[in-house]
Amino acid sequence: MTDFVTIISTVGFPITSCLALGLYVYKATETNKQELTKTNEKLQEIIEKTTECITNNTNALYELKDSITKKEA
Numbered sequence: 781m782t783d784f785v786t787i788i789s790t791v792g793f794p795i796t797s798c799l800a801l802g803l804y805v806y807k808a809t810e811t812n813k814q815e816l817t818k819t820n821e822k823l824q825e826i827i828e829k830t831t832e833c834i835t836n837n838t839n840a841l842y843e844l845k846d847s848i849t850k851k852e853a
Contacts, residue, residue, distance in 0.1 A: 784796075
């Protein structure tokens, strides 16, 4: 706390306030980056699972098509 009072008395309140707000913005930005990274990883997993499901459904449709065409022939 003494360091904070010393900074205010030597450089002034506005400069100290700007430095404190700059630190806040930096920390908030870093937190947002970490959250976005986690969200992107989760979304990538969801996309991979969805792609796998679509591929499986496509293969099932091809199998159904083949079995229908064999019955018709």
